[in-house]
Amino acid sequence: MLQNQKQLVHTPVMAQDLRMGRQYGEYLVFADVAGQGRRQDASSGGSLAVLYPDMGEPYRSIFAKIIEGIESKSRLPVISIPIGQKLEAGELNTQLKRSGVKVVIALGRQGVKLANNLDREIAVVVGGVLNIPESESRSMTGVSLMPDPVLLFSRLKSLLPNVKRVIVVYDPKNNESLIKLARDAAKQHGLELLAYEARDLASAAHQYEAAFTSADKRDALWLPQDSTTVEEGSILPLVLRESWSRGIPFFSSSFLHAKKGALFALYPNNLELGHSLAMAAQSALSGDGRKSGVSLLREVLVAVNLRTASHIGLNIDYQSQRSFDSIFPEP
Incomplete structure (x- = not known):
């Protein structure tokens, strides 16, 4: 599964990287990132959401590094959403549409399972998993951890x-x-x-x-x-x-x-993996390479x-x- 990487010990993880989205009860509240100069109007191309499991270390740092890579390569503003047990697909769909999200990067098994129930108009890219069961594959693309x-x-x-x-x-x-x-x-x-x-x-x-x-x-x-x-x-x-x-x-x-x-x-080189996932998300959004399939890890x-x-x-x-x-x- 996800591997604890020695180098992460030497890489500080900023807390705000993991708090751009937070769940309270059954409602998902997106943090206001306008002050950080990150949000754009949905009409300019929408935004990208990253779903990741809300877990402790070492996984928190690993997901943070992947998200850092996504943010550095994404052409869209990125909203990071930690997912917990009470987050439901219906509420998530509503919030994603409200925020102009056009494509989702789902990390980990929890992220993939939740993303599989999103509206079909939202493109999905997966990462942080070894493989995807056919029952959860919809039209997903992405990068395996294998x-x-x-x-x-x-x-x-x-x-x-x-x-x-x-x-x-x-x-x-x-x-x-x-x-x-x-x-x-x-x-x-x-x-x-x-x-x-x-x-x-x-x-x-x-x-x-x-x-x-x-x-x-x-x-x-x-x-x-x-x-x-x-x-x-x-x-x-x-x-x-x-x-x-x-x-x-x-x-x-x-x-x-x-x-x-x-x-x-x-x-995995988690930073480079984030770069690849961001590029895959851009391709999925533009309709290029939209076929289902998860490629093996080369990063x-x-x-x-x-x-x-x-x-x-x-x-x-x-x-x-x-x-x-x-x-x-x-x-």
């Missing part, structure tokens, strides 16, 4: 050019479409993708054990974001143990896995674990280390 396998495999080959095969255990219910794309991405990088299906925790554990038993120095393991096959309580400890003892590296789509022992991980940062690298005989010199955004163990 890193593009092309980027993952490119980074893998740059670090370990002798790797020939990538092992992945996945639940087809969650990631069937991702694995199809990953097969093509693997071919682009001269890799063979060994994909094993697992529909529950027990079968996932069995697949990992079998994969490690047959793996050799040509192999690397990929942990995608998958709630069935990348379970933190039992699967991750199994992967950490077997990877370390057998010298088979694994890489991940989760920032925290790099801290725990993955060779590297790709995770990424890279974390590396130097202890793991050293353990498998990979020396990453100081100059090369500067190309990574997060390094573990922390200097």
